[in-house]
Amino acid sequence: MGLSCGLVGLPQCGKTVIFNAITAAGVNLYGGSELNRAIVNLPDQRINKMVNMYHPRKTIYATLEVVDIPGLKVSQDGSNRSSKLLGNIKNVEALLHVVRCFEDANVPFEYDTINPQRDVETVDLELMAADSITLKNKIERTEKKAKSGDKDAIREHGHAEKVFAAIQEGIPARKQKLTAQEIASVKECNLVSLKPVVYIANIKTMADAANKHVSVLKKIAVDEGAEVITICGKDEADISQLAPEERAEFLKDLGLQESSMERLMHAAYKRLGLISFFTVGEDEVRAWTCQQGDKAPTAAGKIHTDLEKGFIRMEVMRYEDLIELGSEAALTKAGKLHVQGRDYEVQDGDIVQVLFNK
Numbered sequence: 001m002g003l004s005c006g007l008v009g010l011p012q013c014g015k016t017v018i019f020n021a022i023t024a025a026g027v028n029l030y031g032g033s034e035l036n037r038a039i040v041n042l043p044d045q046r047i048n049k050m051v052n053m054y055h056p057r058k059t060i061y062a063t064l065e066v067v068d069i070p071g072l073k074v075s076q077d078g079s080n081r082s083s084k085l086l087g088n089i090k091n092v093e094a095l096l097h098v099v100r101c102f103e104d105a106n107v108p109f110e111y112d113t114i115n116p117q118r119d120v121e122t123v124d125l126e127l128m129a130a131d132s133i134t135l136k137n138k139i140e141r142t143e144k145k146a147k148s149g150d151k152d153a154i155r156e157h158g159h160a161e162k163v164f165a166a167i168q169e170g171i172p173a174r175k176q177k178l179t180a181q182e183i184a185s186v187k188e189c190n191l192v193s194l195k196p197v198v199y200i201a202n203i204k205t206m207a208d209a210a211n212k213h214v215s216v217l218k219k220i221a222v223d224e225g226a227e228v229i230t231i232c233g234k235d236e237a238d239i240s241q242l243a244p245e246e247r248a249e250f251l252k253d254l255g256l257q258e259s260s261m262e263r264l265m266h267a268a269y270k271r272l273g274l275i276s277f278f279t280v281g282e283d284e285v286r287a288w289t290c291q292q293g294d295k296a297p298t299a300a301g302k303i304h305t306d307l308e309k310g311f312i313r314m315e316v317m318r319y320e321d322l323i324e325l326g327s328e329a330a331l332t333k334a335g336k337l338h339v340q341g342r343d344y345e346v347q348d349g350d351i352v353q354v355l356f357n358k
């Protein structure tokens, strides 16, 4: 299963436009009530280069699932309407928070002004409102068991109350510096305010990439250790509809080397501590995803559980070495095929072959 991300943001900030830009789905903007969901291959220029070298029968990219939820309206009356909408992003691993950083009197908005700080706070409030309900249910559910002396219930109940109290003070769970144990206690709640966030500044042209709204958003992001990706939503959505060979040209005109999809993927991977490694051959060239710091057997287990169970060793080529030396044979001759054991931490860009006991 690939990585899964959910788009959040105020109505008319450009979520569906960005959804189209990154998935090339060409979804109609004016429906508004539909939930959009797409699974896309993660573009990776390294794969393309290896395909040119191996001419495999199959090429398998890592995938990204993107979910675009319709109109998350600001709830004036504290109703839980938006909580229902947010239910759709309960199972994503990261949030892509789209913030309107472009001024355009022709595009209506919730407010008369553009103000990323206000918008981020508003969306965080919605996330926290949804989490309050979930946590309250959990607190009520564990209460009786905790009172009867059940140790797990006592711990979970206490942690849920702690997270709930901080949320009432306006601190999203992801900013609460929770311990691994506290996170484990509320894991089943799938708290939306706990999910890591990548901010997307939706701008008109790349010339706006340094406008004051983007600066404000960058400051907010830095404060919570997050990243901001600037995307010309509308233009890039148009470009995504072109034939693949034409896209690069138009992206260059916008002053971009990578599509927003690639930039987002890199930011999301970094935020989640994920890396890519590869397997290559005439049969298939394939990208795999694991956690930074995963040891060789764990990474091998992503390919097949048998490879983890029967792990003997891993032969590793560096992607850069392979490209520089031009072939596996030349790389081996240069002494750059490294044999690694169980304690080896797989690195981004490793090309691996696992030897294992069947």
Ligand SMILES: Nc1nc2c(ncn2[C@@H]2O[C@H](COP(=O)(O)OP(=O)(O)O)[C@@H](O)[C@H]2O)c(=O)[nH]1
Binding pocket: 009, 010, 011, 012, 013, 014, 015, 016, 017, 018, 029, 071, 102, 104, 107, 202, 203, 204, 232, 233, 234, 235
């Ligand atoms: N000028 C301009 N308009 C945009 C941009 N991105 C989105 N829009 C417009 O903003 C409106 C709302 O976009 P949409 O993606 O439907 O917002 P959503 O409600 O967050 O899904 C649409 O009319 C878009 O054409 C942009 O980068 N520049």
Ligand SMILES: [Mg+2]
Binding pocket: 015, 016, 017, 032, 069, 070, 071
């Ligand atoms: Mg929309």
